[in-house]
Amino acid sequence: MSFPKISRNITKDTEHVKVQFLTESLELILDKNKCVGCGTCARICPKEAISRGPVGYSRRFPATEDVIPEVYNPRKCVFCGSCVVMCPFSALTLKKDGEVINLEDIPIVAKKVVPKIEFEARKLKTGRIAKQYAKAKVNIIDEECAKGCGSCAEVCPSGTIEIAKRPEHGWEISKNVEVVDPDACVACGACDNACPTGALQLEITEVKTSGEFSELFWPPLVERLKTLRWNKRKEA
Amino acid sequence: MQIYKLKVNRNTCTGCNACVVSCPINFNQLRKQSFLNEDNAVILVKNGIATPIYKEERDINCDGCGVCVKMCPQVAIRIECIEEV
Numbered sequence: 001m002s003f004p005k006i007s008r009n010i011t012k013d014t015e016h017v018k019v020q021f022l023t024e025s026l027e028l029i030l031d032k033n034k035c036v037g038c039g040t041c042a043r044i045c046p047k048e049a050i051s052r053g054p055v056g057y058s059r060r061f062p063a064t065e066d067v068i069p070e071v072y073n074p075r076k077c078v079f080c081g082s083c084v085v086m087c088p089f090s091a092l093t094l095k096k097d098g099e100v101i102n103l104e105d106i107p108i109v110a111k112k113v114v115p116k117i118e119f120e121a122r123k124l125k126t127g128r129i130a131k132q133y134a135k136a137k138v139n140i141i142d143e144e145c146a147k148g149c150g151s152c153a154e155v156c157p158s159g160t161i162e163i164a165k166r167p168e169h170g171w172e173i174s175k176n177v178e179v180v181d182p183d184a185c186v187a188c189g190a191c192d193n194a195c196p197t198g199a200l201q202l203e204i205t206e207v208k209t210s211g212e213f214s215e216l217f218w219p220p221l222v223e224r225l226k227t228l229r230w231n232k233r234k235e236a
Numbered sequence: 237m238q239i240y241k242l243k244v245n246r247n248t249c250t251g252c253n254a255c256v257v258s259c260p261i262n263f264n265q266l267r268k269q270s271f272l273n274e275d276n277a278v279i280l281v282k283n284g285i286a287t288p289i290y291k292e293e294r295d296i297n298c299d300g301c302g303v304c305v306k307m308c309p310q311v312a313i314r315i316e317c318i319e320e321v
Binding site: 054056057067143147148149151 | 240315
């Protein structure tokens with residue numbers, strides 16, 4: 001048996017990661033009902049402990065138990081709490097010795113490693129409440145888009161992207177998805193995370209913050225936040 | 237890292253090609269190379285039964301979008317997630 005004691009539980013509603021040290025225990029809990037699979041936590045994680053799950057599949061068939069939009073690796077996680085701070089849908093909670101740590105008491109926030117995030121709480125059409133702290137622009141490359149897939153429209157929590165209507169005339173080029181309401185976008189990155197072909201490219205332009213921050217921790221984190229899947233594909 | 241593997245129920249699959257046509261990754265490969273074979277497709281119909289193809293060495297594999305599962309008229313496909321540590 002290895003030490004510390006690591007356990008990972010997946011049920012229908014939660015994904016529960018627990019690490020038991022000698023004197024204290026730390027837990028990270030993902031609420032699968034709140035999570036949309038935006039991949040913000042996977043992008044910003046400093047230890048790469050979180051990886052992307054089957055986003056489109058998990059949203060299309062939410063009743064499937066073992067399929068989770070974001071997968072946590074408790075062996076790599078250091079419980080810094082940056083994913084808890086940055087999650088736009090507050091789907092994550094951090095627990096210490098069985099008690100929930102408030103957002104202000106997380107060490108990286110309390111010691112001012114991370115600046116205060118100036119977010120705007122918005123109620124979305126689906127009834128979710130999202131924190132919007134960034135601005136983004138959605139670009140769709142029509143040639144790359146596999147028409148008829150509709151993964152981005154399926155995962156989008158705000159109704160920014162919708163499946164387009166078929167054109168009236170047969171000779172017009174049909175669009176699969178289109179940006180209906182660019183102001184409704186909460187810049188979570190779910191559409192980019194779900195797109196299988198890389199046709200949809202989200203561009204995060206600015207992140208609103210205020211206050212002091214550590215030069216060593218925050219700027220790389222913002223850079224990781226802005227590095228979406230299509231950036232990586234371009235490098236390869 | 238997670239790997240997605242498609243599982244096809246061989247008893248109910250009719251080989252109708254709906255999954256092959258609907259798969260977005262198949263579409264992209266078809267657009268680039270104008271043919272589908274064992275090297276570039278994710279799912280193909282062989283001998284009247286849909287066969288998922290997974291190859292570790294190539295960088296295009298199943299992305300877990302779930303379009304084929306939705307499109308299958310026989311509900312014969314499911315996705316299995318395998319974790320790689």
